[in-house]
Amino acid sequence: MHKKELDTTLVLIKPDALKNSLTGYILSQLSEFNTGLRFAGMKVVQVNRILAEEHYAEHRGKVFYPPLIDYIMGLAHYPNTPDRRRVIAIVYQGPNAVPKIRQIVGSTDPHCAREGQPGSIRALGMIVHLRNEKGEVIGQRMDNLIHASANAADAEREIKLWFKPNDIPPRLHPFPTRQSEKHYYYKVKRLFTCYEPESVCIFAPGDEAWESDLDVLEKIDRGKKPAYPLETVVAKYLSNEARGMNL
Ligand code: CDP
C-alpha cells in the first residue's frame, strides 16, 4: 500500500463526552463496521495549555477562544479534579477518512446538529451560557463532545501536533519521518542543543521524528524562520509529561 493512499484524520473525544460517559457510544458510531476506517493510533492525553492553544490556533482572538481552551484542557468540566481532565485522541485511517467522520460527527452547533441531523454525535451536545460574577450572560460555549479534522491539511497538522511517530505503528505512518542527528531540549519557549537545567529533552540522536518537525527545529537552530511554531513540535512531548503539566 502506498503511503499517499492512507487517508487519515484526527478525532478527539472531548472532556464533556468523558464526563457524560459517551466514550463507548462515540467509538461504536465510528467503528470500522460503520465507517470502513481503522485505528492507526489512540492515546489518553492530559492537555496542557501549549497543546490546547496550538490545536485551536486558528481561533486565537475570537470571543469563544478563552472558554474553548478551558474546555479542551478539561478545566470547564473538571474544575476541582485535575486527574480527571483528559481527552482521548484517535487517528482513523482509510478511504475518505476526513469527510466520512465529519458526516457522522455533525454540525459544530449542537442545536443545528439536532435539527439537521438528529442521529449525529454532536446532536447529543449542548450550548452552555457563560456568566460573570453577577450572573449576567456574557457568552456561550458549544460543548459538542467531539473534534474531527475539517480537511486533509488540518488532519496532517493536527496528527503531527498530537502524535509522535512511535505512537503509530511504522507501517501506518501517514507522513514521512526521519531520525534526529542531534539532541534538542526545550525550556520556556526556547530551543537548546545542549542540556540546560530544567529543560525537557525532546529528541536524542537516533530518535524518530516527523520530518517536518525536524525541519522546524533545524531552521530555529540556524536562526531562520520555521514553517510552523516551535510549540507545535514540542506540545506532544510535554503533554503527559509531569514537567509539562503546568505549562
Ligand atoms: O469543531 P469544528 O471544526 O466543527 O468547529 P470550529 O469552528 O473549528 O470551532 C472549534 C470548536 O470551538 C467547536 O467545536 C466548539 O466546541 C467551539 N466553538 C464555540 O464554543 N463557539 C463558537 N461560536 C464556535 C465554536
Ligand code: MG
Ligand atoms: Mg475546526
